[in-house]
Amino acid sequence: MKVKLDVDRCKGCYLCIANCKIGAISKDDKPNKKGVIPVKVDQEKCVQCGNCYTMCPDLVFEIL
Amino acid sequence: METKIIKGNEALAEGAVRGGCRFYAGYPITPQSEILEWMSWRQKEVGGVFVQGESEIASVNMVFAARALGARAMTSSSGPGFSLKQEGIAYWVSAGVPAVVACVQRFGIGDGYISAGQDNYWQAVKGGGNGDYHLITLAPNSVQECLDMAYESFELAEKWMHPVLILSDGTIGQMMEPCTMPVMKEYDMDQPWAAKGTAIGEGENKVITDITYFQDIDEWNAGYIEKMRKIQKDEQRWEEFNIDDADVILVAYGISSRVAQRSVEIARKKGIKLGLIRPITLWPYPRKAFEKINKNCKGIVTLEMNMMGQMLEDVKIAVSCKFPCYALATAQKVAPTDEVIAFCQKVMDGKVKETEVF
Amino acid sequence: MSNRSKKAPKIMKCENKFCAGCGHSLFDRILGEVLTEMNIIGETIVCSDIGCNHMFQYSMAVDVIVPPHGKMGAALTAQKRVRPDKYAITIAGDGGAYAIGLAETVAAATRNENVTMFVMNNTLYAMTGGQAAPTTQLGQISASTPKGRTEKDHGLDFDVFNVMRNLDIAYLARTSVANPSEIRKTKNAVKKAIEKQRDNKGFSLVEVLVPCPTNWGLKPVDAMKRIENELMVRYEMGEIIDK
Numbered sequence: 001m002k003v004k005l006d007v008d009r010c011k012g013c014y015l016c017i018a019n020c021k022i023g024a025i026s027k028d029d030k031p032n033k034k035g036v037i038p039v040k041v042d043q044e045k046c047v048q049c050g051n052c053y054t055m056c057p058d059l060v061f062e063i064l
Numbered sequence: 065m066e067t068k069i070i071k072g073n074e075a076l077a078e079g080a081v082r083g084g085c086r087f088y089a090g091y092p093i094t095p096q097s098e099i100l101e102w103m104s105w106r107q108k109e110v111g112g113v114f115v116q117g118e119s120e121i122a123s124v125n126m127v128f129a130a131r132a133l134g135a136r137a138m139t140s141s142s143g144p145g146f147s148l149k150q151e152g153i154a155y156w157v158s159a160g161v162p163a164v165v166a167c168v169q170r171f172g173i174g175d176g177y178i179s180a181g182q183d184n185y186w187q188a189v190k191g192g193g194n195g196d197y198h199l200i201t202l203a204p205n206s207v208q209e210c211l212d213m214a215y216e217s218f219e220l221a222e223k224w225m226h227p228v229l230i231l232s233d234g235t236i237g238q239m240m241e242p243c244t245m246p247v248m249k250e251y252d253m254d255q256p257w258a259a260k261g262t263a264i265g266e267g268e269n270k271v272i273t274d275i276t277y278f279q280d281i282d283e284w285n286a287g288y289i290e291k292m293r294k295i296q297k298d299e300q301r302w303e304e305f306n307i308d309d310a311d312v313i314l315v316a317y318g319i320s321s322r323v324a325q326r327s328v329e330i331a332r333k334k335g336i337k338l339g340l341i342r343p344i345t346l347w348p349y350p351r352k353a354f355e356k357i358n359k360n361c362k363g364i365v366t367l368e369m370n371m372m373g374q375m376l377e378d379v380k381i382a383v384s385c386k387f388p389c390y391a392l393a394t395a396q397k398v399a400p401t402d403e404v405i406a407f408c409q410k411v412m413d414g415k416v417k418e419t420e421v422f
Numbered sequence: 423m424s425n426r427s428k429k430a431p432k433i434m435k436c437e438n439k440f441c442a443g444c445g446h447s448l449f450d451r452i453l454g455e456v457l458t459e460m461n462i463i464g465e466t467i468v469c470s471d472i473g474c475n476h477m478f479q480y481s482m483a484v485d486v487i488v489p490p491h492g493k494m495g496a497a498l499t500a501q502k503r504v505r506p507d508k509y510a511i512t513i514a515g516d517g518g519a520y521a522i523g524l525a526e527t528v529a530a531a532t533r534n535e536n537v538t539m540f541v542m543n544n545t546l547y548a549m550t551g552g553q554a555a556p557t558t559q560l561g562q563i564s565a566s567t568p569k570g571r572t573e574k575d576h577g578l579d580f581d582v583f584n585v586m587r588n589l590d591i592a593y594l595a596r597t598s599v600a601n602p603s604e605i606r607k608t609k610n611a612v613k614k615a616i617e618k619q620r621d622n623k624g625f626s627l628v629e630v631l632v633p634c635p636t637n638w639g640l641k642p643v644d645a646m647k648r649i650e651n652e653l654m655v656r657y658e659m660g661e662i663i664d665k
Contacts, residue, residue, distance in 0.1 A: 087504055260505065
């Protein structure tokens, strides 16, 4: 695993998706505890650039 | 102990310094500027901090910060300057910041008239800023008391974690009297409640604020109101002269209380039975003093330097309106004793109508 | 763990209370990272403003004092003077620092107090529902400029660089949080500003352009685009004082 997500923190701003240059982040299918659709990461595609961590206001991402 | 002849304002400043005040911020305004001027050199001497703020608003909030970080801190003002400080003082109260403020009252509304006066009473004891609060309010009537009250003020504020107001007036502030200087108090600003930085793992970080944001509001309210009730019960202070057999009782604080006391002395020599209650705390108002008034008393007269008799309503509350109450409100003038005695004589003779509470 | 690893520092103790895509929460994490990397959390007392910005108190484990709205310039002055060994820092709003607290902000700067102000410029009053601030742009619609800000009715907007560029202060910069590159610049500016205080150089102020998607009526991603395409064009960016 390259990046760990705490999806229940996600508020659905999707700044991570907009800033993931390789398109490894997308919306998940089911809502989280907050009732918003969180994001998911394609661990294969991820290059650990850290943009998702950098742009996330809600500390969802941990780059391992 | 050394004795010096100094002004009331200077005594107030020196009393605070000797009481451990190591931060002062203020803004010039007559008739309190001597406090600021004294602090400007004195804080330097004792290793404290003096800041002449860009306004009263800046100064009161500087004191919030200095006190929140532990230093014994005070500000002072008068008239419209004291009005400007009210928002800041309300923040001291809600955050439980035990800072001290002095108001050397002048006379008039708005800019007003810069002579002596006692017309900040309502603002001082009925709140001032927003919300349910009173400041513990001390009213000196001599230069020595200016010093003694300032000297004691920080311990009183820290005892309750609640601000203290010293409500002086232009006459007391400007006059000179001999004054005995107490020893300098040492104070450790690293108090457990003070913000001084908390590293991760050192425990809960401190947030010095209106605590209702962090605590259940009903719980906070209950604790706060209990504290205020306890202050009201425990901190009433007053002085009384000849009240047991008095036909008319004067009630006065600050400069007016000195005229009132002299009036009682002169009247007594003439066989006129006057008495005096001098509130030393204006909040809590010394209601206990009024319990001793004999039932034959013909009237209670407040003597105060304003137009509307601001203290009258507190007297009426204290006696539950059981005695006729009057205000001899002398505006910008300090009343002469013969005028006071003549007024009391008229009260005794039933020739004055009870004064309306505005 | 790789050398690319990134994890929110412990000072960010819990979830924040900001809206989705809020710039305050991005800035708070940046500040948290800098305080952690400089190892000065225990030597820092943050002076709060009042407004959305003040919600950092709920999610950051750092000592805080909360004077009235806008009075940070005064409070920081006192903080630094009574405890010169501690860092005096504020996270302010543009309304607090530039409207109700302008006198205190400028007075602290003219005295060159050794304190640090981080001002979040989101071009309006967010917490109260998006009314115009001094920083509201000409033409910008807000709750109190429903037809857009005009010079005639509302006057010109405020630019802190114009006010402070000739003052004898240690550091003045403007950055944003619009994209990863800007966030790196912001972090760098935050660090430099605090280092000025550490080195007793005097007053430092960093204005950070932050989005308010809620009150701008934009999706978070579009709010960041507004910063890039409008605000970063209108404003002079970068460091203009660095002593």
